[in-house]
Amino acid sequence: MISINDISFYFGSRPLYHEASLHIKPKSRIGLIGANGTGKSTLLRVIAGEYKIDSGSISKSGDCTIGFLNQDLLSYQTNDSILSVAMQAFERQNELQKQINEVLHQMEINYEDSQVTKLTRLQEEFETLDGYTIQSKAEEVLEGLGFLTKDLERPLQEFSGGWRMRVMLAKLLLQKPDLLMLDEPTNHLDLPSIVWVESYLTNYEGALMVVSHDRYFLDRTVTSIVEVSQGKLNFYSGNYSFFMEEKSLRNEIQKNSFENQQQKIRQTERFIDRFKAKASKARQVQSRVKMLDKIDLIEEVADADAKVNFRFTFDVQSGRFVSNLENLHKSYGDLTILKDANGVIERGSKIALIGANGKGKSTLLRILAGTEAVDGDRRLGHNVILSLYAQHQLESLNVENSVLEELKQAGSNKNDTELRAVLGCFLFTDEDVFKKIKVLSGGEKSRVALAKTLVSKANFLLLDEPTNHLDMQSVNILIQALQQYEGTFVTISHDRHFISQVANKIWYIEDHEIKEYPGTYAEYEYWQQQRKYDSPKNEKVKFDKEKVAKKLVSEPERKQSEKELKQLKSEVWDIEKRISELESKIKQAEDELAKPSVYGDPTRLAEANKIYNKIKVELDSANDQWETKLTRAEKLEKELA
Secondary structure (H helix, E strand, C coil): CEEEEEEEEEECCEEEEEEEEEEECCCCEEEEECCCCCCHHHHHHHHHCCCCCCEEEEEECCCCCEEEECHHHHHCCCCCEHHHHHHCCCHHHHHHHHHHHHHHHHHHHCCCHHHHHHHHHHHHHHHHCCHHHHHHHHHHHHHHCCCCHHHCCCEHHHCCHHHHHHHHHHHHHHHCCCEEEEECHHHHCCHHHHHHHHHHHHCCCCEEEEECCCHHHHHHHCCEEEEEECCEEEEEECCHHHHHHHHHHHHHHHHHHHHHHHHHHHHHHHHHHHHCCCHHHHHHHHHHHHHHHHCCCCCCCCCCCCCCCCCCCCCCCCCCEEEEEEEEEEEECCEEEEEEEEEEEECCCEEEEECCCCCCHHHHHHHHHCCCCCEEEEEECCCCCEEEECHHHHHHCCCCCEHHHHHHCCCCCCCHHHHHHHHHHCCCCHHHHHCEHHHCCHHHHHHHHHHHHHCCCCCEEEEECCCCCCCHHHHHHHHHHHHHCCCEEEEECCCHHHHHHHCCEEEEEECCEEEEECCCHHHHHHHHHHHHHCCHHHHHHHHHHHHHHHHCCCHHHHHHHHHHHHHHHHHHHHHHHHHHHHHHHHHHHHHHHCCHHHHCCHHHHHHHHHHHHHHHHHHHHHHHHHHHHHHHHHHHHHHHC
């Protein structure tokens, strides 16, 4: 269908592609991957005809149509409704509808048999092209991408960039081109929409070429991988998981070949150095010199799986309870986000906040950060040091600073060597650390902002879409950093691989409440599937039983229990602070006992032991109180549920 033969493409003097080739067949399903800056988006633009190649050739069959989803489409503005924009995909049907309307109008004025014949012909073609179903098809695709039915008649220009991109995606899907090219389509989609697109593309009849850093998405939509590396297009048959296995095998073979070749080169060079002065060996020496000149060098395997070898620490450990949310109410006009919502975050929790766009995830994150006004009680725990990462923070980076200077402003008190070690983890090596922020790409700025967040000594991180603009290698680095991180964090993300690797709890907003699933994303996904397949009959029985159980508790008793539960939560919170203070004191007492001047003096040792034992008794008592009250609170919560 499309044949790319030995193409070369240069940006200035830098070669992006050198004699690269690829053949795209009908119904090919290709995932295009590679590090940021290797030219993935450029290749799509070359295929679309937007860029001209410097050498080589690209040929395609004459009737091949191409649809291309790219960032430029964000600038498209119109007063037309999003439904009308999506229906622009049906060019021939729209033209036929226009002609049919004109004929009907003419027939009202001047009825003629020729017009009846023309109308019949137009209507037959319109029906053959399923013209009567195009609106329902457009509505189905738009709603699958997350739009509400009531929004379909709203003008396109009323929507944000991400939602406008969804409309453009809907239009492309409805056009059904022979080759559909998608550049990072999941960047603008929430989880339900990503799942819908995966299902749609699985049944797509044309060829597909997609650039994505979403491993789950690639595994579910493509059957081959093309890796852009060192100016070449390396083809792998299979999805992304297969590519990872095959790539590892190829790298192992290349590594062994490289080492064998290097050993042979060293042996040849030693022979030349040893015998170059001997006339009797001159012919053999010259033969080996020529052999070295002609040798086709095997490239050393670059390690794409960068490892984080720096521990992200903080000076102060938070209390057992990091944040407590009680009776939260949040609305924007008539839109209710939260109503009587409650949530508790304990130390060590790694929470992924997921769900559809518009449910209030970012609002909840800002509430946790204290930057969003809310009705209700939002409290941070003892010794909590908070740091927020959001996309708008990229704009707050000082563009005149170097990368290293920007990291110094994070307040970590680390020296240049330590900061350069951190930057090395985030792929800024050697002279890269002296680059100005203003010359960095979006992905590089994201890495700088993430590095600043992680070295900030915060023990509670709030991360809003941290994987946006990151390539797979950078996402892998972030995963490793968060796996090593010993504090607490809440992250919003639509990258299922990312959240499956870092989260031990899942939060989602349902019925204006904060719901928690106490497990990994894989467990949550399985649980959600089970919920879907539960029969309505079983759900009704379960609901009725719960209703009956609630009725057994009288209203006065319920109010009394709710009052007691609120009091218990407050007491638990206070005891938690007291425990944190006592833990600090007992550490000080232990340090005192360890001093030679103390344990060498019987009088001072006896006094220090007395202080230590007194604090220990208080701590044991506080822990007992905490456990008793927490157990009672948990029991009440179950009774009131």
